[in-house]
Amino acid sequence: MGTRPIHNDGKEHLKRIVTRPGPFTSSAAALGLETLETLERLKVLVIGAGGLGCELLKNLALSGFKDIHVIDMDIIDVSNLNRQFLFRHADVGKPKCDVAAKFVERRVPGVKITPYYGKIQDKDENYYMQFNVIICGLDSIEARRWINATVVGMVDENNPDSYKPLIDGGTEGFKGQAKVVLPTMTSCLECQLDMHAPRVQVPLCTLATVPRQPEHCIEWAHIIAWEEERKGDMLDTDDPDHISWLYRRALNRAQEFNISGVTYSLTQGVVKNIIPAIASTNAIVAASCCNEALKIATACNPCLGNLEDEEANTYMMYTGDDGIYTFTFRHEKKDDCPVCGTLAKELNVNETNTLAEFLEDLAARPETQIKKPTIRTNDKSLYYPSPPSLEEQTRPNLLKRLTDLVEDGEEMAVTDSDGSITFKFKLVFSSK
Amino acid sequence: MTETIPPPLQPPTSKERKYDRQLRLWAATGQRALEESHILLVNSGPGVVGVETLKNLVLPGIGNFTILDDALVCEADLGVNFFLDEDSLGSSRAEQCCRLLQELNPDVSGNFIAEPTTRFLDRPDSLQPFTLILLTSPVDPTVFSRIAEHGCSTQTPVFFIHSLGFYSEFSVQLPAAFPIIDTHPDPTALNDLRILKPWPALEQLAHEFCGDLDQLDDHDHGHIPYVALLLHFVEKWKAAHGGNPPENYAEKSEYRKLIYAAQRRDNPERGEENYMEAYETALKSLNAATIRSSVRDVFEAPECKSLATDSAPFWVIANAVSQFHSKHGVLPLSGSLPDMKAQSADYVKLQTVYRAKFREDAAEILGTVRALERSLRKPNAIPGSSIDIFCKNAAHIKLVRGSTIRPMNPDGPFKWTDRAKAAATSLLDETSLFPIHVAFVAYDQFVSLSAADAGKKRFRAPGAGDETAHDETDMIALADQILSHVFKQAGQLSYSKEDLAAAKGRVYDTVREVVRAGGAELHNIAALTGGLIAQEVIKVVTEQYIPIDNTCIFDGIRSKTEVHRL
Numbered sequence: 001m002g003t004r005p006i007h008n009d010g011k012e013h014l015k016r017i018v019t020r021p022g023p024f025t026s027s028a029a030a031l032g033l034e035t036l037e038t039l040e041r042l043k044v045l046v047i048g049a050g051g052l053g054c055e056l057l058k059n060l061a062l063s064g065f066k067d068i069h070v071i072d073m074d075i076i077d078v079s080n081l082n083r084q085f086l087f088r089h090a091d092v093g094k095p096k097c098d099v100a101a102k103f104v105e106r107r108v109p110g111v112k113i114t115p116y117y118g119k120i121q122d123k124d125e126n127y128y129m130q131f132n133v134i135i136c137g138l139d140s141i142e143a144r145r146w147i148n149a150t151v152v153g154m155v156d157e158n159n160p161d162s163y164k165p166l167i168d169g170g171t172e173g174f175k176g177q178a179k180v181v182l183p184t185m186t187s188c189l190e191c192q193l194d195m196h197a198p199r200v201q202v203p204l205c206t207l208a209t210v211p212r213q214p215e216h217c218i219e220w221a222h223i224i225a226w227e228e229e230r231k232g233d234m235l236d237t238d239d240p241d242h243i244s245w246l247y248r249r250a251l252n253r254a255q256e257f258n259i260s261g262v263t264y265s266l267t268q269g270v271v272k273n274i275i276p277a278i279a280s281t282n283a284i285v286a287a288s289c290c291n292e293a294l295k296i297a298t299a300c301n302p303c304l305g306n307l308e309d310e311e312a313n314t315y316m317m318y319t320g321d322d323g324i325y326t327f328t329f330r331h332e333k334k335d336d337c338p339v340c341g342t343l344a345k346e347l348n349v350n351e352t353n354t355l356a357e358f359l360e361d362l363a364a365r366p367e368t369q370i371k372k373p374t375i376r377t378n379d380k381s382l383y384y385p386s387p388p389s390l391e392e393q394t395r396p397n398l399l400k401r402l403t404d405l406v407e408d409g410e411e412m413a414v415t416d417s418d419g420s421i422t423f424k425f426k427l428v429f430s431s432k
Numbered sequence: 433m434t435e436t437i438p439p440p441l442q443p444p445t446s447k448e449r450k451y452d453r454q455l456r457l458w459a460a461t462g463q464r465a466l467e468e469s470h471i472l473l474v475n476s477g478p479g480v481v482g483v484e485t486l487k488n489l490v491l492p493g494i495g496n497f498t499i500l501d502d503a504l505v506c507e508a509d510l511g512v513n514f515f516l517d518e519d520s521l522g523s524s525r526a527e528q529c530c531r532l533l534q535e536l537n538p539d540v541s542g543n544f545i546a547e548p549t550t551r552f553l554d555r556p557d558s559l560q561p562f563t564l565i566l567l568t569s570p571v572d573p574t575v576f577s578r579i580a581e582h583g584c585s586t587q588t589p590v591f592f593i594h595s596l597g598f599y600s601e602f603s604v605q606l607p608a609a610f611p612i613i614d615t616h617p618d619p620t621a622l623n624d625l626r627i628l629k630p631w632p633a634l635e636q637l638a639h640e641f642c643g644d645l646d647q648l649d650d651h652d653h654g655h656i657p658y659v660a661l662l663l664h665f666v667e668k669w670k671a672a673h674g675g676n677p678p679e680n681y682a683e684k685s686e687y688r689k690l691i692y693a694a695q696r697r698d699n700p701e702r703g704e705e706n707y708m709e710a711y712e713t714a715l716k717s718l719n720a721a722t723i724r725s726s727v728r729d730v731f732e733a734p735e736c737k738s739l740a741t742d743s744a745p746f747w748v749i750a751n752a753v754s755q756f757h758s759k760h761g762v763l764p765l766s767g768s769l770p771d772m773k774a775q776s777a778d779y780v781k782l783q784t785v786y787r788a789k790f791r792e793d794a795a796e797i798l799g800t801v802r803a804l805e806r807s808l809r810k811p812n813a814i815p816g817s818s819i820d821i822f823c824k825n826a827a828h829i830k831l832v833r834g835s836t837i838r839p840m841n842p843d844g845p846f847k848w849t850d851r852a853k854a855a856a857t858s859l860l861d862e863t864s865l866f867p868i869h870v871a872f873v874a875y876d877q878f879v880s881l882s883a884a885d886a887g888k889k890r891f892r893a894p895g896a897g898d899e900t901a902h903d904e905t906d907m908i909a910l911a912d913q914i915l916s917h918v919f920k921q922a923g924q925l926s927y928s929k930e931d932l933a934a935a936k937g938r939v940y941d942t943v944r945e946v947v948r949a950g951g952a953e954l955h956n957i958a959a960l961t962g963g964l965i966a967q968e969v970i971k972v973v974t975e976q977y978i979p980i981d982n983t984c985i986f987d988g989i990r991s992k993t994e995v996h997r998l
Contacts, residue, residue, distance in 0.1 A: 013952035016895075017597050021949040023941040024664065024989055030609035055959065058514050062955035079452045083491055085536050107517055113886050142673060173457055174967065178991070210655070212779040213771050240443050257776040264444060269456065276456040279491040280970065283484065283963030291453045291598075291956040301598060301989045316991045320967045321616060326993040 011036065014064050018300045029299035039064035042297055044129040046070040047120060047147060049096040050136025051277050052169050054086045057100055060135075061108040063294045069131070071112045071123070072097040079239070083279040118149055121418065127156050128164065136168045137286060139275065140195060142305030144168060148181065148189035149339050149420040155184050165296050165305075169285040170196075173276040174320040178288035179331070180296070180305040183340065186314045187331040190339040190421065197366040199273070214254060214261035218270040221249035229415065237272045244410050246271060265409055281320065288316055297327065304328075317341075336424075344411050346426035349402060351429040355383060356398040362414065374415045377406055385417065403429060447539075456491050462974035467495045467539075467971045472562040474549055474579065475501035475526065477891070478953040480513050481595035482568045486987065489969060490536045497533070498543040498562070501526035512955050562588065564969060568635045568686035569872070570879040580605060580837055588602040589972050592837050592963060594872045596893075597949025598988035599942075600870050600961035603998065604968055604980060606834025609735055611746045613821060614976045617828040623766050624827065627662045627717040628677055633785050638663035638918055641778065642802050653696060657782050658710035662717055663933045665691050665710075678718055688714040706773040721762045728829045731757070733831060739804060748831075749822045752800035756793070764793035764823040796822045800905045821870050822971045832981050838873075839996055845907070846873070846914065851998055858996065859918065859935045860927050865994040867942035870918075874910035875946055878903075893951020904947045911943050912936075945989075950955025957988045964993070 018035045025031065041139045044065050048055045049072035060068050076087045086103040087096070105113050116123075120143060127136070128150060138144050148166065155164040155389035166181040168189060170272050181188050199254055200408045206212075207220045226235055227245065236242050240412060247267040255263045268274065295303035306312040336345035349358060355375070375382040381395050384390035406412060406427055414423040448455065450598055455463060471494055473482045479501060481902050486497055505520040505528055513529070517610055521526035526544035534542040545552055550747075552558050553575065559565070559582050560634045567579055574591070583590035594601045605839055616758060626634065635881040641656050642664035648656075668689055678687040695707035724729075728734060731754040746760040767790025800820050805813060822829070838846070849853055858866035875894065882892040894903035915936060919925075964984060983998045 010507040013506035013512040013954065016950045016952040017948060017954060020948060022597075023944040029574075059959055062512055062514060078446070078449045081491075082451050082454055084495070085487060085491055088535070089538075105516060109518065158593045210776050210779075212774060212775065214777055244443060258780045260477070264888075265448070265452070265455070268452075274453070274456065277453040278457065278488075278970075280488040280963045280966040281967070283488050284960050285955045287960035287963065288991060291954075291960065291991070293987075294954075294956060304991055313991070318993075320977075322997055324968070324984050324993050326991075328992045329992065352499050420542060431985070 011064060014062075017065070018294075018298045020299065024301055026299055026302065028176040028308070031298070032302055033302070035298050037066055038065045039294075042132040043067045043069065043130055044172060044293065045128070045134045046074055046137065047134065047143075048137035048139075049100040049115075050074065050080065050137065050139065051186060051279075051282040052084045052171065052286045052289075053096070054084045054100055055282050056135055056137050056169075056290060057086070057104045057113060059287055059290035060293065061104050061111045061113075062419070063290055063405070065293075065297070068111065069116065070097045070101055071116045071118065071120055072100075073117065073119050081120060081279055083282055085279070090287060125150065128154060128161070130163075131164060133296060134164055134166050135289050135293060136166070136203050137289070138170070140167075141193075144189050145193070145228075145416075146418065146420050151181075151185045152188055152190075152340050165293075167289045167292050167296075169289045171277060171281045171285050171398070173278070175316045176281050176285035177316060178285050178304075178318075179315040180292050181314070182305050182307065183305065185333075186202040186305045186312075188337060191334040191337045191341075192315070192331055193369060194367040198364065198369050201364075211253065211257055212260055214250070214266055215270050217250040217254040217259060217262055218246065218267050220253055221246045221267075222271050225249045225253075226272050237268075243268050243271065246262060281318075282410065284320075288318075336422040344426040346428055347425045348428050350429050351401070351403050351431055353402050354399055355402060355405060358402055359383070359398075370414060370416050370421075370423065372417045375412060377410060377412045381404075402427065434953075440593065450699075451493060453837055456977050458970070458974050460582045462970075462976050463493065465974045466970065468481075468492055469494050469563045470496040470561055470766075471564050471566065472559070472574075473497065473499045473501075475499055476567065477570050477893075477951065478512060478595075478958075479503065479509070479525060479529075479568065480953045480955060480958035481593055481961050482566055483513060483515050484959045485566060485965045485969070486529075486533055486962075487536065487594075488963055488966030489622050490540045490542070492970070493537060493539050496541045497530075498545060498551060499526040499530050500545045500547075500992070501529075502546055502548045504512065512953055512958070513739055514955075515667075526713075530596050537981070538704040553578050557939060559586075559588075564588065564973060565590045566965070566969075567592050569876060570883075571884065572842045573880050584836060585978070587973050589834075590837070591811065591969070593961070594875070594966060595953050596837070596872075596875065597954055597959045598945065598957055599868050599871070599950060599985045600955055600957055600988075601869060601983065602965055602968075603983040604834075604972070604981070605837045606832060606972065606979065608834055609733070609742075610832040610972075610979075611730065612752075612830045612832065612978060613695075613746070613825050615825065615828045615830050615975050621828075623660055623761065623768060623770075624721050624763070624764065625662075625717055625769075626721075627659070627666060629665055629721065629762055632788055635663065635790065637781060638667075649700060650696060652775075654699075654704045654706060655773060655775045655778065656706055657725050657778055658706050658713065658772050659689060659769075659782060662714060663679050663706065665694075666718075684715055684718050687718070709772055723757065723763060723828065727763070727827065730754075730829055730831045738977070739808055741810060742807050743808070743810075745818060746822075747809070748801055748804050748808075748814060749819055752797045753822065753826055755800055756797055763826045764797055765790045766824050766827065767791075770822070772855040776968070779835065790823065794820050797823060830978055832979060835982055835997065838983070839893070846917055852918055853923060853925065853994070856919045856922035856925055859915070860925075860931055862934065862938065865869065865987050865990075865992060866996065867939040868985050868987060869983070869996065869998070870911055870914050870939050871942045871946045873914055874907050874943060877910050878907055895947035895950035899949070902948050906942060907943045907947055915939060915995055953998050954988070957986070960988070961986060 019032055044060055045063050049070050076091050076094055078092055078095055091099045095117040096333055101113035101115040105111060122279045122301055151164050151166050154162050160410055163183055169178045202219055207216055211217050224354055225309050239409055247264050251262045292303050295301050305314045313328045313330050315329055315331045319325045335341045336343040362368045372385045374384050383394045408429050447871050473486055475482045504526040505516055505523055505525050508515050515529045515532040524546035526546045530542045530544040556942055557891045580590055583605050590605040592603045641660035669678055678684045684923040695704040736750045739751055767787050769786050801814055858864040879891045880896050894907050967981050972979045980995050981997055983996045985994050
């Protein structure tokens, strides 16, 4: 093995590859023993310590990163143990980020992992500014949109350090994706929003009067029966007694309508909107994210979103249920993206729609997915969901037709409930 | 069909809770198959990718695993393998990885064997306990052949795995016939609703729903299930067209317009949802019931056509279903009905008619199966439940023809046989990842030649030392040899000199990247590949979903996979 450099601590494998250039390495990259030192100095933030997060922490620690931070607001549940491999049965009930950080620190000496048990929204730009790379392993679209808007919003053209590469992974069953966002330079997560269409909601009247599927009976118990019979009781979907109650009510209703297929497991799945998750898909997606992080950090090979190549791919989609298939492509930046674009987005709307109908439409459209927003034009406040005084003042507008509120082609600003994203829309009326 | 079973009053068991997120993918049957498996990892080299694979199998609860590895843990292992710690230094790598993997799941039984592979293989029946074997490169060619041959003769799946620097590859050797019933087709794939071939009970129900359409009040009119509408309008069409249904695209479009025009519009919605559902599914529903090529492959397989006493249940049922298809021109009905706008009671009525037909078709298949069993003098009857499952999935069954993984032949010319043309075509395609495969073949040859030099004691990876130029020259010479075999054996192909030079250039660059790795594994690539392999192992063991056939290449520079049949 020969003499071992002091900072190398067993990283023979990594060293062999990242300290010497290969045929695809950019000529601008200066690789050498100092590459390992650079890696040690960089600060990486991992958002989420769940299925992807556990993998991300392990992978980063074994890729030469030494200063890793992790944020997560959840505690460990039994159903996490089939894939979140840093947790054991005895850890159930403890904060995920604390247990995960301690485990990896113990297993990989020399790595420092700083956990934060809380929400990403607790932290401000000053906090996010300290990192060199941010990697997300989240299961919520809302959280992704928030961090994306924050990271893009931090860009200051005069400060190269303000550009934080954002790497995002996601999984569902045998499928997943990994993508790299170089804020303002490549397509951001908001530009890609229409790739994740919201779940189709079953109309309330179907649930109330003509259920046909077991899911309809469960949603009825969840949305209608609970409100009617246990008003005031906070529904806790993690409480087995609550789930059992919903299950029995759904089952009764199903029997009343001769519908079969209501089970405890289905009830839980529908009520908690459970997405199947397995270790192998998490391994694939998280490793792909960390592989990109290593390439970004060292320039040892071109990464997704590589700025030297105008056509560089930015997005890897993986499907594993029928063979193995990856589709790696360049997701184009959108000029009318509410987060990283500059233009107002044209929106075709039916001229007979009321403002209330328009709001429903904004929640359902894959490219907007925005609930309870504030809406205003240059000179008018059309609707404010809060504070109550403003809500009351603007509420009458909900029943008015859009055509009575705005001109054809007029711009309006629509801001989501936490104020992080503002869409600029130009309404175009049509008579469908 | 689940007949009304009284609901369990107690909540799920602790095992169901732990495995909840995966049971939603492969159900209790898949879980049982995992728990009955015993997976052998024959580990070598840096040894990370195999251990990462096992991690993803221990977590979901395979029954048993065994690691065979005679290496001792060195400091370099600690920097790349998560399932080793400082206490492991100097001990058996098999034992230490086994210990730390075992921690992940107390329901799994882990074993290790810390002896040289050849000595282990020399013991009689040493491979007999294992239901699946993972073999990692580098490996001695004779060890490779012994394990591959064992896989062939005992129908034990074998995976052969490479992971080096930014590249990885694995090949799957499956039994010669690997049929899958539960392929989990995309839920949006339309099942045959038999609009063109309704049976009497369905026709009668459609009449009942649509008999006096014009008399219905708006609510009822807007709640006729679209299946009934489609049937009703086919009847109308036939009456006006000499008894023929809409046949070509133009006629089908006409038919569709008819439905569109018939919806009531004097309502606030200015239309009807059920009519729109009928309109949207009309074209697909009127396609003559063709079967998928994957189903035809099953019917035309020799195993299906000529049954024997020892034929597997799959083939006996397939034969019966194939007879059903020849007789009726359709597959047995799956019995499932998509959701659609309807009154609860009407929907349930329709569902009941489809389920009854499913039962009837399954009963006919069962009769055929029993007759076949008698004539074949089969000792055991196939359970009725297996026949039901087959019928439910009949439109999506799939047969994978496992192929043997290429033999490792360090000296002689490598025979590409019928795969040469595909290989050459891939090499000429500048987007293909096939150069990585060529680089791995060259790598295998390099290490086994180096081992032969060292008296079979040690493998040496190209680029392992500080001086790599010499290894690079040797590797490129090996790659050149492989390329010349491929193009010689490929026969007629049209390409220019420049095309060939460019293809060679791509292979040389890939070879250089392999030499750069110097036999080292990158943890990320090992972890990603371990995920891909575990996914395939799960598919093979549970016989659900569709495994690859037969080699997957991954490029961590371009972040892409590619599957080849080699």
